[in-house]
Amino acid sequence: MYRETDIVQDTSIEGDLIINVGPQHPSTHGVLHLVITLNGETIKKIEPHLGYIHRSIEKMCESLSYRQFIYVTSKMDYLSSHINNHGCALCIENGLQIEVPPRAQAIRVLMDELTRMASHQLWWGANAMDIGALTPFFHAFREREMINDIFEETCGTRLTMNYMVPGGVMADLHPNFQKRVKEFIPHFKSKIVEYDELLTDNIIFQNRTKGIGIISKEDAISYGCTGPVARGSGVYCDVRKLNPYEIYSQLKFDEIIETGGDCFARYMVRMREMKQSLSIIEQLIDVIPEGDFQAKTKAVLKLPKGEFYSQIETARGEFGVYIVSEGGTTPYRIKFRSPGFSNLSALDFMARGSKIGDLIAIMGSLDLVIPDIDR
Amino acid sequence: MFLKKYLQDIYYAVKSLLIGMRRTGYYFTHHKEIITQQYPDNKDSLSLPERFRGEVVMIHDENNEHACTGCTACELACPNATIKIITQIDTTPEGKKKKALNTFVYHLDLCTFCNLCIVACPTDAIKMANTFEHSVFDRSKLTKILNKPDSKIRAGIE
Numbered sequence: 169m170y171r172e173t174d175i176v177q178d179t180s181i182e183g184d185l186i187i188n189v190g191p192q193h194p195s196t197h198g199v200l201h202l203v204i205t206l207n208g209e210t211i212k213k214i215e216p217h218l219g220y221i222h223r224s225i226e227k228m229c230e231s232l233s234y235r236q237f238i239y240v241t242s243k244m245d246y247l248s249s250h251i252n253n254h255g256c257a258l259c260i261e262n263g264l265q266i267e268v269p270p271r272a273q274a275i276r277v278l279m280d281e282l283t284r285m286a287s288h289q290l291w292w293g294a295n296a297m298d299i300g301a302l303t304p305f306f307h308a309f310r311e312r313e314m315i316n317d318i319f320e321e322t323c324g325t326r327l328t329m330n331y332m333v334p335g336g337v338m339a340d341l342h343p344n345f346q347k348r349v350k351e352f353i354p355h356f357k358s359k360i361v362e363y364d365e366l367l368t369d370n371i372i373f374q375n376r377t378k379g380i381g382i383i384s385k386e387d388a389i390s391y392g393c394t395g396p397v398a399r400g401s402g403v404y405c406d407v408r409k410l411n412p413y414e415i416y417s418q419l420k421f422d423e424i425i426e427t428g429g430d431c432f433a434r435y436m437v438r439m440r441e442m443k444q445s446l447s448i449i450e451q452l453i454d455v456i457p458e459g460d461f462q463a464k465t466k467a468v469l470k471l472p473k474g475e476f477y478s479q480i481e482t483a484r485g486e487f488g489v490y491i492v493s494e495g496g497t498t499p500y501r502i503k504f505r506s507p508g509f510s511n512l513s514a515l516d517f518m519a520r521g522s523k524i525g526d527l528i529a530i531m532g533s534l535d536l537v538i539p540d541i542d543r
Numbered sequence: 544m545f546l547k548k549y550l551q552d553i554y555y556a557v558k559s560l561l562i563g564m565r566r567t568g569y570y571f572t573h574h575k576e577i578i579t580q581q582y583p584d585n586k587d588s589l590s591l592p593e594r595f596r597g598e599v600v601m602i603h604d605e606n607n608e609h610a611c612t613g614c615t616a617c618e619l620a621c622p623n624a625t626i627k628i629i630t631q632i633d634t635t636p637e638g639k640k641k642k643a644l645n646t647f648v649y650h651l652d653l654c655t656f657c658n659l660c661i662v663a664c665p666t667d668a669i670k671m672a673n674t675f676e677h678s679v680f681d682r683s684k685l686t687k688i689l690n691k692p693d694s695k696i697r698a699g700i701e
């Protein structure tokens with residue numbers, strides 16, 4: 169059992185300094201508390217303290233029906249709420265053997281990729297802001313605002329959508345959807361050049377991220393890293409490629425792999441992923457099949473007795489939903505495998521031996537969303 | 544050799560910074576690219592999409608009639624117990640006893656705008672409104688009664 173008093177006992181080592189970063193620190197993007205043991209300016213150990221935003225979502229889901237619990241998951245990783253909802257809907261469809269209509273599948277993929285782009289844009293701005301460049305933050309939000317407006321028109325909300333439901337999506341696409349996405353594509357293509365001019369090619373940014381926070385391929389696998397963090401170290405782990413869901417197997421896109429393993433490699437993975445998401449949207453936007461947007465399902469869903477697992481690729485990595493059903497209207501036990509938690513566990517390994525200023529760059533490159541870690 | 548690389552690094556560093564500064568200078572001189580909205584000054588021209596989830600309202604027509612039968616489908620669909628429906632037993636002119644809506648209580652402070660109640664409603668009696676300025680001085684004002692006083696159920700809705 170870990171207690172707060174254990175931290176105090178660590179101070180006995182001569183010459184070490186213990187510093188608390190957070191829970192109210194702007195660079196932790198939420199209420200993450202890091203207890204850092206320093207020797208001079210060099211990091212000896214990092215202990216993340218969780219629990220400041222723990223809402224016991226898993227337990228909460230056990231008292232909600234299969235239709236109701238999906239909305240809670242959009243409050244976990246709020247930057248990819250569509251994808252979280254999608255993962256839960258997939259798991260329920262997996263249990264009930266529901267066939268999702270082709271139109272709903274296309275809509276889901278479109279929404280997922282738009283979410284991924286919006287999430288990476290926010291990360292791009294916030295990562296630059298952590299390192300000391302404030303301007304990219306506003307540039308990123310300009311493009312993200314366009315995606316949010318598209319979401320607002322079709323789904324009704326901007327952040328916590330609850331748009332994916334078991335069997336399809338909640339409502340059909342708004343008539344303006346295709347027009348607005350087609351406006352967005354050339355706009356973003358011209359702006360991503362600016363992103364590179366402003367930040368990627370910037371010498372100060374490169375010096376602060378190249379060779380910082382290196383994690384090897386083997387270590388990334390052993391820490392359970394997924395998503396851009398693992399792909400930056402050369403691990404093939406894209407669920408869209410390895411275990412395709414919906415219509416991803418019919419789409420042409422590359423799994424982005426960088427082999428550097430440092431902050432800059434993780435940065436480049438996300439920058440190139442945005443372009444891949446854009447190409448997926450370009451392939452799909454003109455060929456959305458006609459038909460139903462939702463399969464016919466019963467009013468009250470009852471999963472058969474058993475265990476169900478489904479995985480999905482969020483903007484941060486692999487998101488898993490594990491449901492144990494006893495045959496009732498509510499799940500008996502539910503477990504979410506969130507990507508942020510595993511990625512955070514590698515922070516200690518990455519930052520050991522580097523300077524405290526580099527810690528902020530490393531944390532920015534991990535793209536942490538604290539409610540996703542804490543749940 | 545070392546000196547050449549050193550000077551090359553400096554050259555590329557200055558070049559990359561100047562490219563970035565050119566971008567900043569472009570936005571400094573192009574005021575039309577500014578997209579900041581001056582809320583609340585632009586309140587009159589502000590338009591929200593029709594699907595925007597502001598708050599739950601009950602649709603009333605000009606005769607002060609609604610379509611709610613008091614079936615409590617929305618109450619059961621709500622994950623947060625935002626909606627509480629109080630029903631009464633009415634007697635129709637033919638002498639039949641019929642369940643009808645008495646009070647539709649809506650706790651805006653508990654609502655997460657998940658839209659599940661709207662989807663669940665079999666008679667389309669409720670919808671999401673576009674209002675979004677919900678701040679009040681007292682929390683009790685967030686508990687709303689959605690059916691208007693003396694409103695009745697529209698004829699022909701079962």
